[in-house]
Amino acid sequence: MLPSQSWHNVGRRSLRGLTRTTQSTLQAACRRSNPGSRRPWTVPVRYASLQAGEDKTGHINAGPNEGILFFNNVFPIQVRKILGLPMPRILDKLVSPLMSGTDPKGVVERVSAKRNLQITGTEVLPRMREGGAFVKFTYDESTSASEVEKVLEQYLIDEPVKPWWSPWKSISAKVVKGRPWVEDLMRMPAPRLRVEFASGEAGAPVTDAVELSQEQLFQFFRPYGKLGDIVMQPPDSKILPKFAYLDYSSIGKAIMAKNCMHGYLVSEAEGGGKKGTILRLKYEQKIKPRYIRDWIVGHPRIIIPIVAALIAGTVAVVFDPIRTFFVKAHITRNFHIEDNKWYQWIKGYATEIIHGGKHDDDDSMDALWDDRKDNINQIQTWLMETADTFIIVQGPRGSGKRELVVDQALQDKKLKLVLDCKPIQEARGESATINAAALSVGYRPVFSWMNSISGMIDMAAQGATGVKTGFSETLDSQLSKIWNTTTSALRQIALDTRHKNDKDAHLGDDEWLEAHPERRPIVVIDNFLHKSQEGGIVYDKIAEWAARLTTTNVAHVIFLTNDVAFSKSLSKAMPDRMFRQISLSDCSPEVAKRFVITHLDADVEDDPPPKDGSCKKLPSEHRTDLGELDTCIDLLGGRLTDLEFLARRIKTGETPTKAVHEIIDQSASEILKMYIFGADDEGGNRQWNAEQAWMLIKELAQKESLRYNEVLLDDILKTGGESVLRALEQAELISIVSGANGRPSVIKPGKPVYHPAFKRLTEDKVLKSRLDYAIFTNLSKIENATIDKCENELLLLSKLRSQPAQTTGRVNYLLAKLMSSQSKVEKYELEMKELKKVLGKEY
Structure with a gap:
């Protein structure tokens, strides 16, 4: 006898090409060689993975006295769902029927031997995707196919065959009644079958098919398993061919029914009509109701805000600890290589080699710090106290506020955060502002670009749902x-x-x-209220944040500001506290002179001595022009930046007098550009005009200070005078000094060097004539407007029928006012006439 093939060799040595003639010849030869055998020997069972049917036709044919059985639960369906992917050989062996004991050939042989049933398995066609197999068998004339089915079912009930991977479910078998369609399409089994009704006559239209009723379908398909439902096609449906849905309680029963009943011809006696009706079956993937998904889609007003909250919460949980870590690293400077002592030593050593051991210009600041030692000690003392209020260092630009606080008072403090408001306020756009704020404190990662994208998503969702989703966030x-x-x-x-x-x-x-104020970090907020006229949201948020830090004893907060009106902004955040304030003024003449001399000598102190053995002379010792410093400093004043500029110009070889005159000329040009000729620029955003600025320049050139209230009485400042003065103070053309009770009392130049610069401007006849002419023109307009008002009112009073005695006083008042304005206009006209002559002659 020929040895049978094993399951795992299926497809390797397939006998698919073996024809029926060859099979018959082999059978005859075997009978001749074994005439005494009790059972005729058959050709070895043909195990072939015919996923597309015999000769890839999609069908299995059965001859006379030949039938087809379908066994299910031969292969694991769930494993075979990934049949399209390469499977490991060990897995293929583990689920093979020989290993699991579900070999259909063996089952047929055992039934034939134990139940005395004359059947012989001739061919096995596995259906791995459906977890079953077709088995062709032959039987003698004394046995019918229905009898084979009954005996086989009873045998599997009496002696169930259960695979190792499904010990609670045994295999079952049924005789195939139809003409099974064996396909290898990418279709997965499903518990729902679609039964289509086709005409039994070849080429007949689909409309000739008879649509079976639910009772008939139940009769044909109930033997294969429990039916959950039978869904008929709607009567008014125009879809052809007609169909019905069969819902089985399990996928295995649907597989059995599909493979046994596909292609079954319903005869006229069974209700299939005169031409008969063919049943064509296929799996239908049942669409499961997705209640949760449908509810989510149907309620965006509820779901979108919830999703936004979940996303925000997730981002907070994931990114907040990371951002806190980076902010801490930024403050403590643990990862800053510049603070490493070895790096500082190497840098200092290299600097000495390159620059010859010369000191920086910062040595010249010692004279200034000696003068401001009291201020430094005062700040250090406040930082040791528990009082929960702000420390404010106010002073004009160039007065050395940052150097005083950061480099001197906080020199030994490691835990400090310096926040510069200038780049935050000057950033254009919300994304740039967020980036600048995050960079100032080391806040990362920051997704500022997500703000615009989330804004668009929020806008789209709001247009669809009518409510805000909360995806986007404001600045x-x-x-x-x-x-x-x-x-x-x-x-x-x-x-x-x-x-x-x-x-x-x-x-x-x-x-x-609260008990340890010396352990708190220090937050220094520099350039507070820089360009405050352009919007206060940034400064309001910073002030509120600083107030929280102070009141909760988390940190000390020091504000550095040029604005004299800082209390107005800070009082909103902390209305119930008195601020600790230090006002920095310009240096005294003695300190200013020492500063300049020290600045000059700083580069020479470390130079090697002369080769001739003579003593090394410092610039302050051998320069003969330094005696001019007293006069120059009187002109220049004690502003730190101006003094440093003077010292650097003297270093280049200029005399102090020439250097000061150059600085004065540069300041005069700056005044013209910023306050006179540029007064009407920037789209009219400035709150003063050229005439108002020139009036103050001309008055301050004659006097070093002006009375605040007297200036407000000037005709050119009649309307909005105080706002004009405050704007010019903010722009640093002037400075307003407060007197008793904090009220403004004195107006001075914004910088000491501005006073000689004002004089220099008024000495220019053409410039003075041009701007005076503009002032008189403006004043003439004001007086002419007053005259028009008086004339209109007098005209209105003259129209009265009888002149009441009560109007006499008003008429006299209007006439006097009209006369006064007319006198002023005539005076202005004379002045303008003289100025025109100057403008016509001078260049």
């Missing part, structure tokens, strides 16, 4: 996130210095922070 909320994260980092830094062995370790965090 206010973004800045709040940055400051809140910074607050958390500052609090952690302060508490990191706390030890378990401290005497007050039993105190809570808040009590400990």
Whole structure:
């Protein structure tokens, strides 16, 4: 006898090409060689993976006295769902029927031997995707196919065959009644079958097919398993061919019904009509109701805000600790290589080699710090106290506020955060502002570009649902996130210095922070209220954040500002506190002179001595022109930036007098550009005009100071005079000094060097004539407007029928006012006539 092939060799040595003639010849030969055998020997069972049917026709044919059985649960369906992918050989062996005991050939042989049933398995066609197999069998004339089916079913009930991968479910078998369609399409089995009704006559139209009723379908398909439902095609449906849906309780029963009943011809006696009706079956993927998804899609007004909240919460959980870490690293400077002592040593050594060991110009600042030692000590003392209020250092630009606080008062303080408001305020657009704010505190990662994208999503969702989703965030909320994260980092830094062995370790965090003001970090807010006229949202948020830091004892806050009206902004954030304030003024003449001389000598002190053995002379010792410094400093004043500029010009070889005159000329040009000729630029955003600025320049050139209220009485400042003065103070053309009770009392030049610059401008006849002419023109317009008003009112009074005695006083008042204005106009006209002569002669 020929050895049978094994399952795992299916497809390797397939006998698919073996024809029926060859099979018959082999059978005859075997009978002749074994005439005494009790059972005729058959050709070895043909195990072939015919996923597309015999000869890839899609069908299995059966001859006379030949039938087809379908066995299910031979292969695991769930594993075979990935049949399209390469499977490991070991897995193929583990699920093979020989290994699992579900070999259909063996089942047929055992039934034939044990139940005395004359059947012989001739061919096995596995259906791995459906987890079953077709088995062709032959039987003698004394046995019918229905009898074979009954005996086989009873045998599988009496002796169930269960695979190892499904011990609770045995295999079952049924005789194939139709003409099974064996296909290898990418279709997965499903518990729902679609039954289409086709005509039994070849080429007949689909309309000739008879649509079976639910009772008939139940009769044909119920033997294959429990039916959940039978869904008929709607009567008014125009879809052809007609069809019905059969819902089985499990996928295995639907597989059995599909493979056994596909192609079955319903005869006229069974209700199939005269031509008969063919049943064509295919799997139908049942669309499961997705209640949750449908509810989500149908309620965007509820779901979108919830999704936004979940996203925001997830982002907060994931990114907030990372951002806090980076802010802490920015404040403590743990990852800044510049603070490493070895790096500083190498840098200092290299600097000495390259620059010859010369000191920086910062040595010249020692004279200034000696003069301001009291201010430095005062700031250091305040930082040791518990008072929860702001420390404010106010002074004009160039007065050395930042150097005083950061480089001197906080020189030994490691835990400090310097926040510069200037780049934040000057940033254009919300994304740039957020980036600048985040960069100033080390807040990263920051997704500022997401703000515009989320804004568009929010706008689209609002247009669709009618409500705000909350995806987008305003600049206010973004800045709040940055400051809140910074607050958390500052609090952690302060508490990191706390030890378990401290005497007050039993105190809570808040009590400990209040008891140890020296352990708190220091926040320095520089350039506060820089360009405050362009919008205050940034400054309001910073002030509110600083107030929280101070009142919760998280950090000390020091404001550095040029604006004299800082209290107005800070009082909104902290209305119930008195601020600690230091006002920096210009240096005294003695300190200014020492500053310049020290600046000149700084580069020469470390030079090697002369080769001839003579003593090294400093510039302050051998220069003969330094005696001019007293006069020059009187002109220049004590502004730190101006003094440094003077010292650098003297270093280049200029005499002090020439250097000062150059600075004065440069300041005069700056005044013309910024306050006179540029007064009407920038789209009219400035709150003063050229005539008002020139009037102050001309008056301050004659006097070093003006009375505040007297200036307001000038005709050119009649309307909006105080706002004009405040705007010019903000622009630093003038400075307003407050007297008793904090009221403004004196007006001075914005910088000391501006006073000689004002004089230089008034000495220019053409410029003075041109601007005076503009002032008189403006004043003439004002007086002419007054005359028009008086004339109109007099005209109105003259129209009265009888002149009441009560109008006499008003008429006299209007006439006197009209006469006064007319006198002024005539005076202005004479002045303008003289000025025209100057403008016509001079260049």
